[in-house]
Amino acid sequence: MLSCKDVTEKASDYLDHKLPLRTRLGMRLHLFMCVRCRQYLHQLHTTVRTLSLLGERRQASEQEIESTLETLRHKDKQQP
Ligand SMILES: [Zn+2]
Numbered sequence: 001m002l003s004c005k006d007v008t009e010k011a012s013d014y015l016d017h018k019l020p021l022r023t024r025l026g027m028r029l030h031l032f033m034c035v036r037c038r039q040y041l042h043q044l045h046t047t048v049r050t051l052s053l054l055g056e057r058r059q060a061s062e063q064e065i066e067s068t069l070e071t072l073r074h075k076d077k078q079q080p
Contacts, residue, residue, distance in 0.1 A: 002026045007037045
């Protein structure tokens with residue numbers, strides 16, 4: 001059976017679905033019995049999700065800036 005150390009080391013890969021089936025099942029079994037690792041994984045999951053949402057938002061605003069700049073460039077060209 002996996003130890004708490006194993007679970008914390010593999011937590012990121014587990015959330016990314018990168019672990020082989022056998023290891024995943026071991027993780028699930030451990031998480032079923034160990035409340036600390038469950039909490040750890042939950043926090044990690046929340047952190048990863050928040051960071052990815054922030055990343056998406058930043059990317060969107062960069063796209064908005066680019067499209068706004070593009071619109072301004074076109075307006076410049078249209079003026080006599
Ligand atoms: Zn544990």
